Amino acid sequence: MSYTLGIDIGTFESKGVIVDEAGEIVASAASPHKMIVPRPGWAEHRADEDWWHDFKTISRKLLDTSGIDPSDIRCVATSAIGPCMLPVDEAGIPLMNGVLYGVDTRAEQEIVELTDNLGADKILERCGNALTSQSVGPKILWLKRNRPEIYEKAAKFLTSTSYVVFRLTGEYVIDHYTAANFSPLYDVRMQDWAADLSDGIADPSRLPRLMWSTEIAGRISAQAAAETGLAEGTPVTAGTIDAAAEAVSVGVHEPGDMMMMYGSTVFIILVTGERVQDSRLWYAPWLYPGTHASMAGLATSGTLTHWFRDEFAAELSKDAAFAALAEEARGSPKGAKGLIMLPYFSGERTPIHDPLAKGAFFGLNLTHGRGDLYRALLEGIAYGTGHVIETYREAGQAPARILAVGGGTKNDVWLQATSDIGGLDQIVCEKTVGAAYGDAFLAAVAIGAAAPEDILLWNPPDSTIKAEEHAVYKSQYKLFRELYESTKHIAAALGESAD
Missing domain, CATH: 3.30.420.40 (ATPase, nucleotide binding domain)
Known part of the structure; x- marks a missing residue:
């Protein structure tokens, strides 16, 4: 028997599952954390103490509970809240707390200015989205203006999933679904970073490598294996935002x-x-x-x-x-x-x-x-x-x-x-486990153990709430x-x- 493992990092709690080849949950685990609100309109997480700590804790819980040999886990996939903004230095060390998704509204001024400078119609056509509190680009510009010493030290600007995948594999990657939330840095027509729109915000060289969610980003390093209990060399997917994995799960x-x-x-x-x-x-x-x-x-x-x-x-x-x-x-x-x-x-x-x-x-x-x-x-x-x-x-x-x-x-x-x-x-x-279950399924798709439509067999409908x-x-x-x-x-x- 072989298995896939999925772990999702949420706003207040992270969850994980090990799933067998038929989609049955063999083990599940959770780990709570808090959202930090330093001031009204701000929302943050600690990349190491919240995101990576939760992944390590849950991974070991899953292995201990299931008794499964780590070498029997064929693929690992993760998802996390997003889009987030996390600057890291040359060694991948976080330079500040991760700035969360649309609930963090600190970059209101930058949203207005970028929209005026680039043009609302151009942004919508090229990026697929109007600039809002969900957009990462304005938050990077906010960092440049308000924390210039951190901005200058930043080698990469990551999101939450990117950081966890980096800790697992040493690779800086991001899936296209998440990257589209980095407006105005991502061109949805070209499906690539938009160098001409990112001028003055962040050069594309400071952003992660683009991949599809079910592509293999890398393999678990020796250090990550020691910290998580997983087997060195296990494939890890590029991952995605938690909501996308949750959608897949049902x-x-x-x-x-x-x-x-x-x-x-x-x-x-x-x-x-x-x-x-x-x-x-x-x-x-x-x-x-x-x-x-x-x-x-x-x-x-x-x-x-x-x-x-x-x-x-x-x-x-x-x-x-x-x-x-x-x-x-x-x-x-x-x-x-x-x-x-x-x-x-x-x-x-x-x-x-x-x-x-x-x-x-x-x-x-x-x-x-x-x-x-x-x-x-x-x-x-x-x-x-x-x-x-x-x-x-x-x-x-x-x-x-x-x-x-x-x-x-x-x-x-x-x-x-x-x-x-x-x-x-x-x-x-x-099954209403959520994103972690979707992650485990995406891991199976990544290695050819399942086709995208097989989720209907893994998790069939149970009940319907009728509108009145x-x-x-x-x-x-x-x-x-x-x-x-x-x-x-x-x-x-x-x-x-x-x-």
């Missing part, structure tokens, strides 16, 4: 398939037959040559449920808190007794791309209790998700099949509200949209006063 495969990921953020990936060019959404080549993907994501989702638990349910044990809060939310009627929540606690990504947006509970009265607040929070995230689904439909890309995955799939109130507000059915597959119509959601969705539009000038002013 069967997203052909045009029209959409993943709805319920994690620290809601992240959506739609595989398409052609490139979708819409400034409200993100575009990237999909994981295999000749394929395309259109993405969207909220800035805060599961993060909000953690915040609510910690701030308003501290008396509950962390293991039981979410179940108890969900039960309280079930006791509140749909619409939370006229309470609406804007989920923009870290600004917002798609479709409004507003880093100054603020969170709010609106409509509070003395009859509202904790269960109403928690239902309003879940429904607020669902309204934000519904806004994204509406955007896809307006772009002519209505999904044919939606597959739900992530820790939030355990929350039936959240799932049902999303289906009802978005007017879509959602399929939940047998509710008048209160229709009316409150309109109010949700109006509430943001009516208050965004106040949110922006609050942001300015906070500075």
